[in-house]
Amino acid sequence: MPQRILITGAAGGVGTLMRSRLRRPDRTLRMLDVKEVPAAENGESVEIVEASVTDTEAMVRACSGVDAVLHLGGFSRENGWNETLSVNIDGTHSVLDAALRAGVPRVILASSNHAAGFRRVAEAGDNGIPADAPPRPDTYYGVSKAAMEALGSLYHSRFGMDVICVRIGSCFERVRDERGLELWLSPDDCARLFEACLSCPSPGYRVVWGISDNTRKTVSLDEARALGYEPQDDAEQFADEVTPNTKHEYIGGPFTTTPLGEPN
Template sequence: MSNERVLVTGAAGIVGRLMRPRLARPDRVLRLLDVQPIEPAAPGEQVEIVTGSITDPAAMAAACHEVDALIHLGGISREGSWADILDVNIDGTHTVLEAARAAGVPRVVLASSNHAVGFRRVGEAGPDGLPADSSPRPDTYYGVSKAVVEALGSLYHSRFGMDVTCLRIGTCFERPADVRGLSTWLSPDDCARLLEAALAVAEPGYRVLWGVSANTRGIVSLRAGEAIGYHSRDDAERFAGEVSGTLPEYLGGGFCEIELGRADPL
């Protein structure tokens, strides 16, 4: 029986680098794609390094060849100009999905973001938290692009039968950087658990899930993730003594305060 091959776009990015060792398995080959340099394979590591852009149809067609599943992390991860966001995050995701469709890739995981619903007020979460499939309220051009990513995923599932999971990722770093992060943190280990659940779910479908750990101060519902086998083991509360400040009014935090097209949130 051949090894499972999983293509990971954006493999040189923050989340991609965190996931590389956590997704490694003896029966899995990770095909890692990015326009930026990627660390070469270590001895015994089952990886294939691909240099290419998610905006390049030929590169993506080649990258999707003989792939069993795709994890799409590639793209601009902050606010940017409309032209750049459109080219990379929106048109680029369409290029990725079209290449996957043409290659017969049956399962795709798309990195969405909390910024697709960034203008949801924290106070509207309710006792069970903000549902994973809450309708979009993007806070930036970047947030708009993630709402479009989810819509494209829905289209490719409904029209072509592709299994698509969209992850509204909160704050995926080794540790939260501020008070907001105590609510939105997704530990790297939990991120890998969520990805594994999305790769293993038995029934094909279209889903939007929160990519957040089971934080004591959590404001989103993890029920949709739990329904496919995601069970968080981490809680940002252990970092509470390291941060200060107050929880912002909106889920998107600083992204709700910047000018459209400005590169960095306040």
């Protein structure tokens, strides 16, 4: 059956990486951002929407006829409190409210490891820090992701919407530092995880860690695997390329010492 997926933040880093990886012959990607999104090419089934996630009425229109929303929009780094509140928290509320009003049954929310950045690496144990570990945000940005998860829980419990929150580790083509050897989520594995989130029957409300099957992982993959996620990549392939860092006590790494509210 043909499927239409709305992707917010489509011009951002993860949105750009996912565009080709989530393409399917029977799927239309509705790409939304306040920034310019490249037009469809090579026979892509792509719809471009210029709108802000903070504009609820625009979001309702964008959600029309959509089977699921992949919410990647918002600031991806630390920012001032007012900006973070407006875009990351109010914006998530707008997305969920619009999805509800448009009758969208499933929303996938891009949370972050920074929602639990003050969890100690030593908590990992044999299976890693579980995905349902209570939030311990490390920044205003982390607070916004903890709020995102709470809003997702509310919309599931109140309205029966399927909501999956993915605490993304570090999604880039290559690992950038030693901490990334623990938290890397390869773009290919990211797409595999989102596909699992899209296809899992009746997931309800879930929080899962978004990482690859890294040799040095400090967070659990059990919850993501329960959705049908089968990671195939390992950050260890970059171990000889990264510069060793001072050992970090918390999974949030340098975010735990980033001045609050200062863009980084």
